[in-house]
Amino acid sequence: MAKILAVDDSASMRGMVAFTLRGAGHEVAEAENGQLALDVARGSSFDLVLADVNMPVMDGIAMVRELRAMDAYKGVPILMLTTESHTEKKMEGKAAGATGWLVKPFDPEQLLATVKRVLG
Amino acid sequence: MSSVDLTQFHKTFFEESLEGLDAMEAALLALDSGSTDGELVHTIFRAAHSIKGGAATFGFTDVAAFTHVAESLLEEVRSERRSIDTELIDLLLRSVDCLRGMLARSRSGQPVANAESEALRGELVRLVSGETAVAVVAAAAPKAVVTGWDIDFSALPHLLQTGNEPLRVFRELQQLGRLEVLRAFLVDGAPAQLADFDPTTCYLGWQLRLHGDVARADVDAVFDWLDGDCVLAIKPLDVAPVAATSEASAPAAPAAAPVPAAATKGAVRDTAVASSEGSSIRVGIDKVDALINMMGELVITQSMLSDIGEKFDMSQLERLREGLVQLERNTRELQESVMRIRMLSIASVFNRFPRLVRDLERKLGKQVRLELHGENTELDKTVLEKIGDPLVHLVRNAIDHGLESPEKRKAAGKSETGTLKLNAYHEGGNIVVQISDDGAGLNHAAIVAKAQQRGLIAAGQELSDAEVAELIFQPGFSTAAQATDLSGRGVGMDVVRRNVRDLGGTVGVRSVTGKGSTFTIALPLTLAIIDGLVTAVGDERYIVPLISIVESLRLKADTVRNIAGGGEVFLFRDEYLPMMRLYKAFGCADAVSSIENGIVVVVEEEGRRVGLLVDDLLGQQQAVVKSLEAHYQRVQGISGATILSDGSVALIVDVSGVVRLGQSQGQRRKAA
Numbered sequence: 001m002a003k004i005l006a007v008d009d010s011a012s013m014r015g016m017v018a019f020t021l022r023g024a025g026h027e028v029a030e031a032e033n034g035q036l037a038l039d040v041a042r043g044s045s046f047d048l049v050l051a052d053v054n055m056p057v058m059d060g061i062a063m064v065r066e067l068r069a070m071d072a073y074k075g076v077p078i079l080m081l082t083t084e085s086h087t088e089k090k091m092e093g094k095a096a097g098a099t100g101w102l103v104k105p106f107d108p109e110q111l112l113a114t115v116k117r118v119l120g
Numbered sequence: 121m122s123s124v125d126l127t128q129f130h131k132t133f134f135e136e137s138l139e140g141l142d143a144m145e146a147a148l149l150a151l152d153s154g155s156t157d158g159e160l161v162h163t164i165f166r167a168a169h170s171i172k173g174g175a176a177t178f179g180f181t182d183v184a185a186f187t188h189v190a191e192s193l194l195e196e197v198r199s200e201r202r203s204i205d206t207e208l209i210d211l212l213l214r215s216v217d218c219l220r221g222m223l224a225r226s227r228s229g230q231p232v233a234n235a236e237s238e239a240l241r242g243e244l245v246r247l248v249s250g251e252t253a254v255a256v257v258a259a260a261a262p263k264a265v266v267t268g269w270d271i272d273f274s275a276l277p278h279l280l281q282t283g284n285e286p287l288r289v290f291r292e293l294q295q296l297g298r299l300e301v302l303r304a305f306l307v308d309g310a311p312a313q314l315a316d317f318d319p320t321t322c323y324l325g326w327q328l329r330l331h332g333d334v335a336r337a338d339v340d341a342v343f344d345w346l347d348g349d350c351v352l353a354i355k356p357l358d359v360a361p362v363a364a365t366s367e368a369s370a371p372a373a374p375a376a377a378p379v380p381a382a383a384t385k386g387a388v389r390d391t392a393v394a395s396s397e398g399s400s401i402r403v404g405i406d407k408v409d410a411l412i413n414m415m416g417e418l419v420i421t422q423s424m425l426s427d428i429g430e431k432f433d434m435s436q437l438e439r440l441r442e443g444l445v446q447l448e449r450n451t452r453e454l455q456e457s458v459m460r461i462r463m464l465s466i467a468s469v470f471n472r473f474p475r476l477v478r479d480l481e482r483k484l485g486k487q488v489r490l491e492l493h494g495e496n497t498e499l500d501k502t503v504l505e506k507i508g509d510p511l512v513h514l515v516r517n518a519i520d521h522g523l524e525s526p527e528k529r530k531a532a533g534k535s536e537t538g539t540l541k542l543n544a545y546h547e548g549g550n551i552v553v554q555i556s557d558d559g560a561g562l563n564h565a566a567i568v569a570k571a572q573q574r575g576l577i578a579a580g581q582e583l584s585d586a587e588v589a590e591l592i593f594q595p596g597f598s599t600a601a602q603a604t605d606l607s608g609r610g611v612g613m614d615v616v617r618r619n620v621r622d623l624g625g626t627v628g629v630r631s632v633t634g635k636g637s638t639f640t641i642a643l644p645l646t647l648a649i650i651d652g653l654v655t656a657v658g659d660e661r662y663i664v665p666l667i668s669i670v671e672s673l674r675l676k677a678d679t680v681r682n683i684a685g686g687g688e689v690f691l692f693r694d695e696y697l698p699m700m701r702l703y704k705a706f707g708c709a710d711a712v713s714s715i716e717n718g719i720v721v722v723v724e725e726e727g728r729r730v731g732l733l734v735d736d737l738l739g740q741q742q743a744v745v746k747s748l749e750a751h752y753q754r755v756q757g758i759s760g761a762t763i764l765s766d767g768s769v770a771l772i773v774d775v776s777g778v779v780r781l782g783q784s785q786g787q788r789r790k791a792a
Contacts, residue, residue: 010170012133013177016126054169068281074320077283083173091348099283100345105176105184108126120288 001025002119003045007037007063008052008081013104017050017081020108021115034058038066041073048118049078050102053089061089061096068097077118081106126178131400133174134227138220140167142471145216149474152209161204164212165194171219182232183222189244190215196248211247213475214240268297268332269339272353274307274325279349281320290328292342297332329357401501403461411457418450459645463498466544466553469508470495473515473542480519487526487537488519494544499551503623503643507553510616510627514555514639515540517613522559522637532634534558550625551645556638562631564588570597589629593617621725624650624667652743652762654770655721655734657702658711661770662734663743663762668775670722670729672737677715690731692722700778701733705757706771711735725779732778741765743772757781 004026008014011032018028029044031037035058037051049067051060058066060080067073077099082089090101102114144167147160172187190212196202218240225232271293275286293299303326310323317323330339336354343352425443428436470492477490499507523529523538530536543554564585571577571591583591591597595614620627625643644650652663653672673692680690680699688699699720703711712718712735720731743762748755748771759774 009166010133010174011136012129012174013170015132016129016177019128052173054166056163056166075280075283077285081173083169083176094282094345094348097282104173105178107177117288117292118283120285120291 001027002047002115003027003029004115005029005031005037005040005046005049007031007034007050007055007060009033009055010052013052013081016108017111020111023108024112024115026115034060034063034066037063041067041070045072046076048115049073049076050081050115051078052081053093061092064093064096064098079114079118130178130227133178134223135400137171137174137223140171141216141220141223142468143167145213145475146471148209148212148216149478151204152206152478161194161198165191165198168194180222180226180232182237183219183226186215186219186222186233186237186241186244189241189248190219192248193244208247211240211243215244266333266336266356268357269330269334269336270353270355270357271328271330271339272325272351273328273343274351275322276349276351277307277309277321277323279322279346282349284346284349286322286324286326289342289346293328293330293339296334296338296342297330300329300331302327302329325351331357401462401464407457407460411454411461414450414454414457418447418454421446421450459500459649460498462501463645464501464504465495466497466499466504466551467495469504469511470542470544472508472512476512476515477519477540480516484520485525486519486523488523489537489539491539491541493542497544497546497551499643500645503551506619506623507641507643510619510641511542511553511555513616514641515542518555518557518559518637518639522557522561524560528560532560546645547642550642553641553643554638555641556636558636561633561635561637562589562592562629564633567591585631589631592629593627624665626667650743650745650772652741652772653721654738654741654764655702655719655732656736656738657706657734658708660706660708661738661764661768662702662706663741663770663772664721664723664732665772665775666740668723668725670724672719672721674718675715675720680715690720692729692731695729697722698730699733700730700781702773703733703735705778705781723773723775723779725776728779730779732773743770745772 001024004021006014006017006021006028007030008017009032014030014032018030021028029040029046031040033055034051037049038058041049051063053060064078064080067076067078078097080090080093080098080101081104082093082101083104093101099118100114102111106114144164147163147167150157151160168187168191172184172191175181175183175187193202193208193212197204197208202208218237222232222237225234273286273289279286290299290301305325305327306323307325311317336356339354343350346352421443425440425447428440428443432440473492474490477488480486481488518540519538523540524532524534526536529538539558541554541556543552543556545552567588568577568583568591571594572579574594574597576591576594576597577583592613593616595612597612597614617627620641620643623643625641627639627641629637629639631637650663651666653666653669655662655664671692675690680688681696683689688701689696690699701713702708703713712733715733718733718735719737720733721737722729722731741764745760746762748758748760751761755771757774757777758771759777760772761769762772764770
């Protein structure tokens with residue numbers, strides 16, 4: 001099963017994502033903002049990164065840009081967890097190098113379906 | 121139905137949402153007081169955004185809908201399409217209040233939206249320029265029967281570098297219908313030599329044909345993430361070609377469609393569990409580490425002692441003593457560490473006040489500068505939860521009655537803006553919270569007049585400043601000429617004092633006419649440990665909380681009188697107090713029954729006093745309070761139990777309960 005990094009400043013969202021993914025047998029690491037996620041990412045390797053866009057300290061967009069600048073994360077799928085009201089954020093995320101997005105709100109099935117979509 | 125139970129995250133969601141609202145409120149107030157810190161707007165936006173996302177995910181649709189509009193408004197502020205002014209701050213502050221209410225109702229499973237929230241949402245909607253309040257989900261395109269699609273898909277070189285994968289596209293298209301690859305080709309600009317190919321760059325393009333009655337939106341959904349990563353042309357088979365797009369279009373539509381279904385599902389589930397949540401506490405990791413560290417020390421000491429115990433002879437007595445001293449130290453430190461876990465900073469209470477002060481300023485036409493000191497002072501969670509209301513009352517009073525209007529202040533030669541200072545600090549084993557204002561101070565003449573009118577003091581009685589100040593804590597006392605809707609809520613200073621007393625604390629006031637007043641609340645660090653006087657009654661031990669004790673004395677038999685109705689009273693400082701024989705009240709055998717041989721402990725609660733007859737006083741001791749209710753059942757006159765050093769159990773006297781018992785037994789009378 002895959003190693004996934006879940007990044008969100010909201011403990012409830014992060015908890016839901018992590019719990020759902022662990023339930024599906026994945027190994028999940030958590031981080032509560034972009035900066036902490038980079039620290040975690042440097043110390044390990046992941047098959048997929050799921051990141052919220054709006055976060056304090058370092059937002060998801062900046063995090064994607066930093067991750068893409070790291071050799072180990074050049075081709076790793078990164079999905080932004082975003083809300084439908086921010087189409088421009090999706091594009092900003094794409095421009096920074098994100099693979100795609102998952103629109104909030106999503107339920108556990110949608111999350112798993114999307115993860116499956118990326119991981120094949 | 122989902123296989124994952126989302127309700128387990130509700131508690132976290134509520135907690136973080138309430139924290140978000142607090143942050144939002146603080147940032148709004150900072151903006152209101154003229155701060156231009158750009159980060160404030162981001163903080164406010166982020167809080168609204170998170171609440172919206174969480175609310176929608178966990179099925180609180182009303183909260184999500186409300187926050188959505190607020191967020192749209194904030195987005196305009198953030199992108200500088202709207203300037204922030206006092207009116208907008210007002211509206212947003214009201215929204216914060218409204219959301220708190222909505223969250224509380226969500227939590228308890230009540231209907232969430234009400235007339236108030238709907239009205240406020242309407243206001244927000246009207247303000248948001250050209251906004252249609254609820255997100256418009258793109259209408260599904262009219263569906264024509266098609267036999268398939270021709271898809272020209274050329275990757276841009278960076279496609280792989282965004283973590284995307286053409287194979288995924290093929291896989292997903294195959295799930296929609298039968299996929300035929302008509303041709304694969306190298307895109308323009310691909311290297312001529314295979315050796316020059318870069319593995320992270322994509323040079324391929326495909327002509328695909330998808331057979332079957334597949335909706336265009338489904339095909340678009342496959343390519344949604346590739347927007348900007350490829351050149352795409354999708355044409356229906358056998359149908360007149362429509363304008364080809366070079367980009368995947370309307371990605372939002374398919375993705376957003378499942379939303380309402382998910383939201384409803386969550387809402388149904390939510391009501392069932394809302395009320396079954398327990399109270400939790402957030403503990404800093406440093407406190408937990410300290411605890412673990414302490415535990416380690418204790419284990420070392422324990423193994424050392426058992427080592428001594430196994431092969432003990434008198435030569436090791438010194439080591440045993442040392443070990444016991446160490447054990448005592450470890451235990452004390454462990455106790456302190458455990459206590460510290462229940463300690464929270466008073467900031468959570470203090471943080472309410474900027475908002476309260478702002479509202480009062482407006483309502484009363486006063487100017488107030490609020491100073492907060494010692495916000496990091498920690499106190500017991502239970503104390504913290506209960507001290508909020510008394511503090512709010514004191515702050516209201518200070519602004520309503522203490523601080524003067526700007527005109528009066530000017531006339532008195534003071535700055536037009538009054539200062540209200542809240543200060544919290546440790547002093548001895550207590551937490552002290554002070555509320556001081558630089559207002560007019562207590563109005564002695566008015567207080568004395570009122571007290572005479574109420575019959576609390578005799579006409580012409582001379583009173584010291586301290587005695588006058590004490591009068592305002594008398595039940596039913598209020599000096600405001602007419603009760604304002606702020607302070608005059610039927611709650612007086614007597615209630616403040618009672619609330620503080622219930623927490624085992626004291627409250628007093630110091631006032632200088634023309635200079636202001638300072639209310640000082642002293643609270644115990646924790647409710648779990650009390651200072652008590654150990655008394656003997658027969659073979660039993662009873663602990664009387666020190667804070668309630670006025671005096672202990674030995675009486676002569678003839679000072680005690682029987683009164684009609686069966687009670688006993690005795691003369692104490694010109695006042696007849698009811699006498700309670702504890703051995704009678706609690707049914708103890710072999711106790712001292714003659715007044716001369718026993719000792720009377722005079723205790724006071726809410727200004728009422730009774731004497732408790734006990735056999736003897738054994739000494740003062742800190743008692744760790746164990747709940748009787750948790751282990752046995754509630755007993756009138758007893759607030760809990762504790763274990764004494766000899767291992768026996770002592771009951772802790774509930775002074776207010778005993779006073780009530782005493783009051784029903786005898787009448788307190790003024791000595792003639």
